[in-house]
Amino acid sequence: MRLSSRAVVDPFIVMDVMEAARAEEAAGRHVIHMEVGQPSTPAPEGARAALAAAMERDALGYTVALGLPALREGIARLYRRWYGVELDPARVVVTAGSSAAFLLAFTALFDAGERVALGAPGYPSYRQILKALSLKPVDLETRPEDRYQPRAEDIPDDIKGLIVASPANPSGTMLDRAGLAKLIEAAHAKGVAFVSDEIYHGLHYEGRAVSALEISDDVYVINSFSKYFSMTGWRIGWMVVPPDHVRTVERLAQNMFICPPHASQVAALAALDCEPELEANRAVYAENRRLMLEGLPKAGFTKIAPPDGAFYIYADVTDLTDDSLGFAAEILREAGVAVTPGLDFDPARGERTLRFSYARSTADIREGLARLQAFMATRRGDRA
Numbered sequence: 001m002r003l004s005s006r007a008v009v010d011p012f013i014v015m016d017v018m019e020a021a022r023a024e025e026a027a028g029r030h031v032i033h034m035e036v037g038q039p040s041t042p043a044p045e046g047a048r049a050a051l052a053a054a055m056e057r058d059a060l061g062y063t064v065a066l067g068l069p070a071l072r073e074g075i076a077r078l079y080r081r082w083y084g085v086e087l088d089p090a091r092v093v094v095t096a097g098s099s100a101a102f103l104l105a106f107t108a109l110f111d112a113g114e115r116v117a118l119g120a121p122g123y124p125s126y127r128q129i130l131k132a133l134s135l136k137p138v139d140l141e142t143r144p145e146d147r148y149q150p151r152a153e154d155i156p157d158d159i160k161g162l163i164v165a166s167p168a169n170p171s172g173t174m175l176d177r178a179g180l181a182k183l184i185e186a187a188h189a190k191g192v193a194f195v196s197d198e199i200y201h202g203l204h205y206e207g208r209a210v211s212a213l214e215i216s217d218d219v220y221v222i223n224s225f226s227k228y229f230s231m232t233g234w235r236i237g238w239m240v241v242p243p244d245h246v247r248t249v250e251r252l253a254q255n256m257f258i259c260p261p262h263a264s265q266v267a268a269l270a271a272l273d274c275e276p277e278l279e280a281n282r283a284v285y286a287e288n289r290r291l292m293l294e295g296l297p298k299a300g301f302t303k304i305a306p307p308d309g310a311f312y313i314y315a316d317v318t319d320l321t322d323d324s325l326g327f328a329a330e331i332l333r334e335a336g337v338a339v340t341p342g343l344d345f346d347p348a349r350g351e352r353t354l355r356f357s358y359a360r361s362t363a364d365i366r367e368g369l370a371r372l373q374a375f376m377a378t379r380r381g382d383r384a
Contacts, residue, residue, distance in 0.1 A: 009128040013344040017328060021338040032368035033360055035328075035338040037169060037312065039230040040360045041281050044274035047231070047267040060262040065254040066246075067094025067238070068265045074272045075238055082201070083211045091240050093249050094260045094268075098199050098224040098237040102129050103256065105220045105239060108249050109161055109193045110135050116161035119150040121314065121345035121353065123169045123197070141348065147173040147305045148314065152186035162187045165197035166209055170345045170355040171314040172200075172307025177210045184216050194219045199237075200310040202228030202278070205286050209309055218242055225264075227310070228278060229271045236264035285311050288358035288365045295369035296356065299376045311359040314342070318352040328354060335375035337368050 017035045024031050042048070054060060066072065072092040079085040095101040102125070110116060112134035118126050120139035127137040138159055142148045148171040155162060164183055166175040175183070180196075187194040196212035196219055212219045224237035241249055253259075271278075292313050293306055303316035321327040324341035332338050342353030358365050 006132050006134050009131050010124070010347075012124055012128070013325070014340045017332070017338055017340055020329070020332060024332065024336070029336060031332070032337045032364050032371060034356045034358070034365075034368055035340045036359075037227070037310070037357050038232045038359055039227065039281065039311075040364070041230045043231045043234060043267055044229065044271050044277045046274045046277075047229075047271040050270035051263055051267040054266045055263070060266070063259045063262050063265060065257070065259050066250055067092070067260055068262075068269065071265050071269045072238075074269055078272060079211070079213065079240075082208070083214050085211065085213050087213065087240065088243070091243055091246060093239045093241060093246070093253065094265060095237045095239060095253070096257055096260045097226065097235040098197070098222050099125065099129075099235075100257055100260075101222040101224075101237050101239040102126065102195075103133075104249050104252050105195055105222065105241075106130060106133050106135060106161075107252055107256075108241075108245060109195075109220070111160075114160040115156075115158060116163065117150075117156060117159045117192075118163040119148070119165070119168070120348065121148060121168075121170050121342060121350065122163070123165060124344045126163050126197075139346075139348065141346075144303070144305055144316065147171065149173055149175050149179065150183065152182045155183075155186050155190060155192065157190060159190075159192055161193040161195060163195045163197060164212075165199070167200040167203065167307070167309030169200070169310060170312050170340070170342070171305055172310040172312045173305055174204070174207075174209050174308040176207075177214070180210050180212060181215045184212060184219065188216070188218065196221045198222065199224045200227050203282060203285060203311060204309040205289055206308065213240060220245075225268045225271060228282070229268070229274075230278070230281060231264070231268065231271065234261070234264040234267060236260055236268045284362055285358065287362055288360075289313075291362070291365050291369060292356065292358045295373065299369065299372040300380070301354070301356075301372075311357055313356045313358070314345075315354050315356065316352060317354050322351055324351050324354055331372070331375065334379075335371045337371050337375075 342350030
């Protein structure tokens with residue numbers, strides 16, 4: 001049976017690395033996971049308790065397509081608490097993870113064949129979802145001196161959309177208010193739709209992240225319960241859209257997804273009130289970040305842009321390899337540490353970069369760094 005040209009998308013290499021690590025573990029080996037951006041902590045205790053009670057009490061059938069009203073109101077309150085933004089809950093669309101939000105956003109905003117820009121390195125699924133929707137991703141090559149964030153002057157004239165992430169994946173770097181405002185203003189001046197990926201908000205280590213909604217209402221903002229709220233497998237996220245876009249997105253959501261998972265919505269609503277537990281998780285990431293910034297250079301990974309948020313460090317390994325895929329496989333095989341090749345994030349330059357995640361326990365991070373340092377010392381000796 002034939003396949004459509006839209007179906008021809010690249011693999012998500014980190015998932016292949018996860019599978020290789022799983023195979024090593026199945027063979028009895030202990031692997032330190034620095035490849036996947038997934039908290040090792042469970043959903044907050046209050047979220048799990050709320051769902052357990054709801055499962056005994058309710059049928060948990062379909063909800064309305066835009067999500068439980070109480071959850072939409074809770075998310076609106078989050079914007080007041082985190083950013084001082086007064087947000088109408090009617091603009092909040094609950095989705096089946098941020099992935100569903102991107103599908104809805106790209107479908108609502110762009111026609112087939114249109115060009116949409118994104119920073120490189122950047123989250124690979126932006127590019128592949130765009131391709132699957134018959135859209136054309138346009139990579140904006142970012143620079144280490146800009147901390148891997150796009151510049152307003154690099155926005156092309158012939159695009160219809162711009163996707164910006166702050167904190168970013170894979171770099172963990174953030175835009176300050178002035179930098180984000182400059183990008184939004186430049187996009188608006190060119191008639192370009194602005195999509196702000198804010199999935200790592202809440203995970204910051206010095207100054208907090210700025211939401212695009214603090215600057216403009218004429219944006220799409222996408223977020224999720226996956227990272228800060230430690231609910232990756234629950235597949236629950238949200239988006240905030242301009243008031244006159246709500247009905248369009250609602251019709252798409254009705255037909256594409258019917259509704260987000262009811263059970264996950266119940267848990268997410270309770271998770272909004274679990275901040276002490278979530279802040280304790282963030283404190284662990286902060287310590288892990290400190291250890292990584294101290295330990296990676298000792299292993300020989302010196303070309304990094306220190307992250308402001310999320311739980312990643314992106315390293316330029318040009319002085320070590322021009323084959324990041326093979327290098328990652330070597331690290332897994334010899335050191336028992338799973339890391340992600342940069343090819344996922346930057347097709348043009350990713351063969352010379354690696355991403356390290358520090359989302360696991362602090363004990364795992366210490367062990368992983370010790371293994372990396374020992375492996376790299378041996379490797380340098382072998383090649384001396």
